[in-house]
Amino acid sequence: MKVFKWFPPKKNSLGNRIFVLTMTITLSMVALLGFTFSYLSTNIIKDHLQTVLVAIVDSNAIEIENLLDNALKNALRITNDPKIQAVLRNPRPVSIAEAYSLELEMDNQLSFVQNYVDHLFGFYIIGANGMQFKSNFSSPIYQDWKDFDWYQRIIASDSPVWFDPHEGSFTVNTIGQPLVTMGLRIMDKSTGNILGALLTDIEVSTLSSIVRKGMGETGHFILTSSDKSIISQSANETNNSEYSFSYTKDISLAGWELTGYLHPSLIENSVLSMITPILILIAIIAIIVLFASSSISYRITAQLRELASLMEVVQSGNFRVTMDTSGDDEVALLGSTFNVMVSQINNLLRDLHDEHEKLRIAEMKTLEAQINPHFLYNTLDSIIWLARKGKMDDVTRLVYSLSKLLRIGLNRGRTMVTIEEEIEHITNYLIIQEVRYADDFIYEIIIPDSILKNKTLKLILQPLVENAIIHGVQQSDTSEKITIVGEESGTDILIRVTNSGPQVPQDRLDEINLLLEEGSESDFGLGLRNVNERIKLYFGQQYGLHFSSNSEGTTVIVHIPRI
């Protein structure tokens, strides 16, 4: 494997996009899963906690109710006890000794009842006859209780009276712990007279220990009395508005209510403890996906990136690269196509280069042909000869034509000239040759005005005319005629150069035309071949020279585009 790159390097690279795409899809799936799971588990936990809260409140309320019920039953048992009824029905013994003895005895009786009742702090009897009993060790407070509010309330009610928490007992010395008290009046079963009141003390701490059972810190329980004052609560805070769920159970015996509040944080904590492992799992999956998609995208795009870097090399001008295409996937196909493309471009460039080279050579040859030393010598010889003969007009014409000929030929190195300029050039050439060959030939140039301003390669007519003179004029004894005719042919221009010399045999003509068509090397006239080659290189293979011949003469047709 290649060197692993942690992260695709370019932001917009294909690898990066694949990476981001796979990451996005996977993570959103995982996130969706996580959200669904946490949503469902939150609901389940919420329901569960609510059910648990309800169960705990019910259970605790029942326990409190049982405690109160037990207290009440025993209180009723005491109030209906025949001996107690008798002691309270009779007046208090006059003798203090007797009274105290009786009180201590009754104390003992109550102690025994209390001994079999759990969770009670004490029973006390306040007799209307002034006697006072207690079930526990507490030291009694001796006072006339009949005018006290709590006493009046108890004897006025035919049902148990529940007193809210108060510090210390009503009738005995305590250390001041909070107590709730149930008061029950004692009726004489035989006369219906009120014999006194029975007080039952229950320590609030006993109730609190029941109230606190269950839930823990985030659930909150409050025991309230019938007037909604708080008897006991599981926490000191009283702000219940921030609790998300509450459930109240009546403790009908005393008219109390036990309410449980569910704190949202309990749900949150439970949910958290449940989904934390899931979240960790999601995080692990995310990391695995991060690595995996990074690795996958890197591997998928490795060949593409190789291709891209090879393309950069090609772009910089180096066509000698090939890609290793050792796969059978799309990228390998792309690679082999790339290789083909590069090699084709390479070939094209080589061809182009070759053509340029050929053109350069052809132009050099054209220039060489134009300032052919042989031609120059002949011309200058003709001038000398004419000067000796004193034909000064002819000398002047010749020198003038020669100078113009050379000027156009030089023509500041331009390749293209107008047809008009080319015609002017060939005219000057013909003038010179006409003087040279005396009156061996005549010439005629017919060019329509419409094509005079069209462009052509320079010096394409001179070799043709030269050829016409060599093959037409020199090989004939009679006076010959050279005709140059230009015409439009659709989008092209045809210029015909005709000499009236002897007919060329047809097989020779076909051979020449084939050679011109193929542009191949041969011993065929260098000048003509050069012209043909230049036209084809400049304008395309469909253009060039074409020979035809009949008894009237031989014609070379120059075929160029009209530009």
Add this chain to the structure above:
Amino acid sequence: MKKYITLALLVVILFSSCSPVKDDQSPRTSETAKVQVSDTRLIVGFSQMNHINPWRVAETNDMRQVAEEREINLLVADADSSIEKQTQDIRDFIAQGAQYIVCTPFTYDGYQEVVDICKEAGVPLIMLDREIAGTGGVDFLTFIGSDFYQEGVRAAKWLAEVMGNNAKIVELHGNEGSSCGIDRANGFHDGIRTIEGMEVVAFGYADFERIKGQDVMEDIILSFGKEFNAVYAHNDEMAIGAIQALKAANIRPNTDVTIISIDGSKDALKSIIAGELGATIECTPRLAKTVFDTIADHLLGKEIPPKIIIEDRLFDSSNAIELFDEGF
């Protein structure tokens, strides 16, 4: 940096785990929070071993009452009969700035840690009503309370006088191993040793409780018959319970059987007035005056004796009505 974060987390955890403990404290100690906010008054921590009998209830109420009169901030904690809780309560007092600690020890041994805590914090420790292993003035400031041994001796002396040096005695102990019980027994036994006709014929443990006193006495009557004519109970509650058992068995208290106990509660005085209990040796729970006087002396730099013994009275039919309100 990491260290600080860890530290902060630790602190948070500690506090969060501490708070429910505070909530759990019984409502009895909630008042400690109240006095905490008040001014620069003297702060005294009072660690009461429990409140399961009227004597201790009276003792705590007396401490409160006198502290209020003298404008002293009294922190009170109920140790629920646990030395561990008592040790923790005393730690809490010191943390709350208590300048003196008053402690009623549950047992004779097991208070070295309390002694060390107070010594380390430089807070004087006063042992109240029961002694511990150690020396007053060295391990703790002083012991304030009654002389339990003398109580036993006085009970023996009274019984010998009333019974004419001739008694078959049932002895009711409290719980085994309590220092006051041991002293009350030893004092009594030493008191009767020299007297020929005085002997303990039966004994039982009744945990200083009335109902148990009755139970134990019932058992003794059942197994022993009426072969005794005196009862020595280590506290009033057991004596009162025993009297109910005697009455139920048709044994007339004060006539067939003479009963003496120790403490001097209201119920005991009632019983004396009712003609049932012969006498009770006072062992007053009202020690607060002496406690705060001692603290005042100590603050003034006076020398504090290693033991301060309270002068106790004896209640019998001659003074019970007159001194009824002196009972607790």
